[in-house]
Each structure stands twice: as C-alpha cells, then as structure tokens.
Amino acid sequence: MADFSVKPLREIAAQFDSSKLEEVWILADRSDFVSEYVHRCPIPAEGDELRKLGIRVLFARAVTIAAAVVGTSTLRVVCESDSTLPSLLALFAEHPALEGNLAQFGALRITREENPGKLGELCHMPFRSRSVPKSVSHHLAAEQQVYLGVDYGRSDIKVAVLDIAGQLVGKYVTRWWTTESGEVKYVDPQVLTCHKMHISCLADAAMAALAEVPNHDAKSVCGLGLSAAGCVKNGKLCGIPPAMDGVNHEAAQKDLEVLEQMVLASIQERCAVDTDCATALVNDGEASALYGADGLAEGRVGLFLSCGTGLAGGIVWNGQCCEGVLELGKVVMGLRDSESGMVPVHDCLLVEGAAQGMAGTQRAFFNLLAAGGGEMISGKAEQRAALVAMQKKDLNEFSRGLFESMGKWLARFVLELNHYLPSPVDYVEAGGKVTDGLTGRVMLDACQAEIWALGATAEVAKAADSEFGQAIAVANLVRPTRR
Numbered sequence: 001m002a003d004f005s006v007k008p009l010r011e012i013a014a015q016f017d018s019s020k021l022e023e024v025w026i027l028a029d030r031s032d033f034v035s036e037y038v039h040r041c042p043i044p045a046e047g048d049e050l051r052k053l054g055i056r057v058l059f060a061r062a063v064t065i066a067a068a069v070v071g072t073s074t075l076r077v078v079c080e081s082d083s084t085l086p087s088l089l090a091l092f093a094e095h096p097a098l099e100g101n102l103a104q105f106g107a108l109r110i111t112r113e114e115n116p117g118k119l120g121e122l123c124h125m126p127f128r129s130r131s132v133p134k135s136v137s138h139h140l141a142a143e144q145q146v147y148l149g150v151d152y153g154r155s156d157i158k159v160a161v162l163d164i165a166g167q168l169v170g171k172y173v174t175r176w177w178t179t180e181s182g183e184v185k186y187v188d189p190q191v192l193t194c195h196k197m198h199i200s201c202l203a204d205a206a207m208a209a210l211a212e213v214p215n216h217d218a219k220s221v222c223g224l225g226l227s228a229a230g231c232v233k234n235g236k237l238c239g240i241p242p243a244m245d246g247v248n249h250e251a252a253q254k255d256l257e258v259l260e261q262m263v264l265a266s267i268q269e270r271c272a273v274d275t276d277c278a279t280a281l282v283n284d285g286e287a288s289a290l291y292g293a294d295g296l297a298e299g300r301v302g303l304f305l306s307c308g309t310g311l312a313g314g315i316v317w318n319g320q321c322c323e324g325v326l327e328l329g330k331v332v333m334g335l336r337d338s339e340s341g342m343v344p345v346h347d348c349l350l351v352e353g354a355a356q357g358m359a360g361t362q363r364a365f366f367n368l369l370a371a372g373g374g375e376m377i378s379g380k381a382e383q384r385a386a387l388v389a390m391q392k393k394d395l396n397e398f399s400r401g402l403f404e405s406m407g408k409w410l411a412r413f414v415l416e417l418n419h420y421l422p423s424p425v426d427y428v429e430a431g432g433k434v435t436d437g438l439t440g441r442v443m444l445d446a447c448q449a450e451i452w453a454l455g456a457t458a459e460v461a462k463a464a465d466s467e468f469g470q471a472i473a474v475a476n477l478v479r480p481t482r483r
Contacts, residue, residue, distance in 0.1 A: 002372035003405055005341025006334040006353050008412050012057055019044040025078040025119060026062055028070040032234060035120045037070050039420065046081050059091040060332040063351055066102055069420045071233050071325030073105040076113040085112045097350035104231060104239030123422045127320035140274060145222045146213060148206050149475025150263065153229035153284060154189060154243045154309050155384065157202060159209035160471035162479055171468050172209035176201055189243040195252035198244050203266035210271060220272040225280045225474025226260045227287035229312065231325050235281055242348065278478040285326050287470035289314025290477065292429045292463055303414065303425040307360045307432035317423065329356030333416050342371035360410035360443060362387055362434055368402055391437040403439045407446025415456055431463025
C-alpha cells in the first residue's frame with residue numbers, strides 16, 4: 001500500500017536526543033490570553049549535522065502554533081544562537097501564502113526575546129465555558145419559539161430547528177447553489193464571487209428548514225447559531241473562510257465580521273424574528289466538541305473531530321472548551337523524507353505535511369489513492385461520490401489497506417497535537433462522512449491500534465451518528481437554559 005513520503009515530527013525530534021541541543025522557546029502572544037503561550041522546542045546546536053533539520057522542525061512548530069493552535073501573527077523566539085531567528089525567518093519568507101493567511105491576525109511579527117525573565121507555564125491555553133443566553137422573559141408563548149442552528153462548510157449547508165425544550169422539530173441539508181435563468185445550479189461555493197450570494201444561501205437554507213416545522217407560520221425565531229468552517233476568534237470570523245474564498249476579500253470583510261447578524265437580517269425579511277433573538281458564531285470544530293462532550297467524565301481531555309473534506313475539531317477539558325483557534329487541518333504533522341513521493345500541501349498555507357490532507361479526511365483518502373498511482377480527483381462533488389461508492393462496496397484488501405493507513409496517520413495527528421496542549425488528549429471521538437460504514441470502522445480501529453503501539457493510552461470512539469450534530473450544537477448554544 002502506497003503511503004505519504006512524510007516523517008512525523010515526533011520521530012524526527014527523537015533523532016536529536018544524541019545531539020548537543022540549543023534551548024529554543026516559542027512565545028505566542030494573543031491579547032485576550034492572560035499570559036503568552038509558551039512552547040519549548042530544543043534543536044541541534046550550531047555545527048551539528050542535524051542542525052538544518054532542527055530549523056525545519058522549529059519552523060513546523062512555529063507554523064502550527066501561529067496558524068492552528070493559538071491564532072496569532074506575533075511570535076517571540078528565545079534562543080541561544082544568533083543564527084536561529086534569521087534561519088527561521090528565511091523559511092517563513094519562502095512561504096508567502098502562509099504570511100498572507102496569518103494576516104487575518106495582523107501583520108506578521110517574529111522577533112527575538114533577549115531577556116525573557118521567568119517563562120510562563122508551558123503550553124498554557126485558557127479553557128472556558130461557552131456562555132448561553134440568560135433566561136429571557138419572552139412575550140411569546142413557549143410553543144411559538146424556535147431556535148436555528150446553521151452549519152456550513154465547503155461541501156454543504158445543514159440547518160437544525162429546535163423548540164424551546166431542545167427537541168429537533170425541523171432540519172434541512174443542501175449543497176451551495178446559484179440561480180441561472182431561473183434554474184438552480186449546484187456549485188462549489190468558491191465560484192460564488194459575491195459574499196452576499198453566500199449569505200443568501202445560508203438564509204434560504206434556514207427558511208427551508210423552518211418550512212419543515214409543523215405550524216411554522218406561527219413560529220418566531222428566538223435564536224440563531226452559526227457553525228463556521230473557518231478561523232473564529234472571540235466569536236467572530238477572522239479573514240475569509242475557505243468556502244467564500246472566491247469573493248472580493250476587502251468588500252466582504254466588514255459583513256463577514258458580523259455574519260450571523262447578516263444572515264439573521266435576511267431571515268427577518270421573510271419570517272418573524274423576536275426582538276430578543278440571541279446570536280452566536282463558533283468554529284465548526286468547536287461545534288463538534290459542544291455536541292459530543294455531553295457525558296465526558298470530569299478530568300478527561302476530549303478531542304472531538306469531524307472528518308470531512310478537511311479536519312475540524314474542538315477540545316473539551318472539565319466541561320470547558322479550549323480558547324485557541326484550533327484550525328486543526330493546519331497542524332504540521334511532519335517533514336518530507338524523500339525527493340519523490342506524495343507529500344500533501346495545505347491548500348491555504350501552501351505548507352507541506354499538514355493534517356488537512358493526511359489525517360483521516362476526504363483529502364487524505366484521495367491523496368493516498370494518488371500516491372498509489374490512482375487518478376487524482378479534485379472536485380468536491382466528485383470526491384464525495386467516489387468515497388461513498390467505495391464505502392458501499394465489500395471490504396477488500398485494497399480498501400482495508402487504504403483506510404488502515406488513514407487511521408495510522410490520524411493517530412499520529414493526535415500525538416502531534418498533544419505537543420501543544422497543557423494536558424494530553426485521553427479521549428478521541430471522530431465523526432463525519434469518512435468515518436461511516438465498515439471502512440470508517442477500519443480507520444478508527446487502526447487509529448486506536450496505532451495510538452497504543454506508540455505508547456499512548458487515549459481511547460478512540462465513533463461519534464454518535466448525527467448528520468446535524470454541529471447544527472444542533474449551535475442551536476442549543478442560543479437556546480435559553482431554564483433555571
């Protein structure tokens with residue numbers, strides 16, 4: 001079975017044990033964190049034959065911290081050698097798309113910290129409870145109130161409608177579309193060139209879900225939650241989400257910063273919306289965590305993944321969500337270990353070895369097929385159709401090997417992610433299209449076996465089947481608790 005030509009960072013770092021090491025610390029600044037995020041990354045000292053490899057590992061760690069974990073464009077480096085920072089900056093300069101992506105957090109600034117004094121707690125990140133609206137004395141009767149959850153990504157839009165008690169009373173799923181000559185044409189959302197077309201799709205999907213609710217004409221929308229495939233910081237989108245990358249970024253930025261309000265305004269033109277309507281926006285990975293974390297035991301660190309076109313996920317510890325951006329598809333898992341062979345590249349960062357194309361995703365599936373000499377299918381609809389077709393077939397040696405390889409890389413992703421967390425993950429729950437059927441079971445079993453083989457103890461489980469789990473989670477987020 002063909003595999004990726006990538007060596008995991010943890011294996012490369014283990015090679016440094018016999019080298020004389022330079023102590024290097026990466027400090028990541030974010031204004032809403034009480035203290036800076038601190039990560040230790042020792043690398044071979046100057047003159048060591050592995051020095052160049054060590055600088056590449058340092059770059060991979062810095063990329064992951066800035067783009068995938070913390071969400072910042074401001075890094076400080078504590079190092080012993082005068083050559084370390086210039087070498088790191090040179091690698092960043094080789095990746096202009098990376099700098100462009102980090103611009104959503106501000107201008108890229110990487111400096112040397114000469115006198116750090118006392119370093120803070122390693123890998124510290126705040127975990128907080130997600131706030132829900134306070135109980136509201138609506139002028140509406142309970143049976144009139146409904147709460148919308150809209151979950152969108154590159155592939156589709158899903159909407160869930162809950163009543164005041166949290167019961168699912170309506171749902172709807174659709175691909176993105178445009179209207180040409182009065183006919184609906186389903187499209188990749190990146191071909192839509194105006195962000196207002198995306199907003200219209202989201203609002204139209206919400207209205208279609210509301211139409212499924214019994215006696216819907218008598219209902220009022222009292223809450224709207226959005227699960228967004230894209231970077232979210234402090235409840236607001238950062239930059240332009242992947243599904244909307246075809247729009248004029250400058251023209252769209254202002255509206256997308258209040259996307260949930262824009263969608264609500266469009267809904268309000270067509271149905272009743274309560275004056276006290278609550279809104280919320282979270283990353284789709286966090287929505288996965290909010291949906292899956294019910295019942296997670298106190299003290300456990302749970303990683304909740306959605307394995308779709310890309311990789312989304314959230315982390316819950318003691319009932320609280322991690323405050324990092326957690327764009328998990330941007331975690332750099334390893335470095336190229338040969339001149340030839342398949343090494344996936346992140347589609348926005350243009351950095352090699354990212355989890356997006358390697359760790360249990362639809363992209364990983366097709367990258368492995370291509371690595372084995374198969375056709376490289378790039379269209380999202382075509383990819384989904386080919387994946388579903390394979391899942392329907394009887395399991396054979398080829399498909400088993402393919403999904404076992406995906407599971408092993410998913411395990412390596414979990415262990416790589418642990419390097420950046422204050423406490424290691426001990427429970428992994430994965431859902432999404434790639435985890436369906438016998439092939440999904442093979443992938444998750446292989447993930448579990450690989451985690452144990454590598455000396456970790458995390459438990460791996462399949463998420464409860466719910467196509468609308470993320471949409472339900474964000475609808476619950478805006479539904480008042482009854483005290």
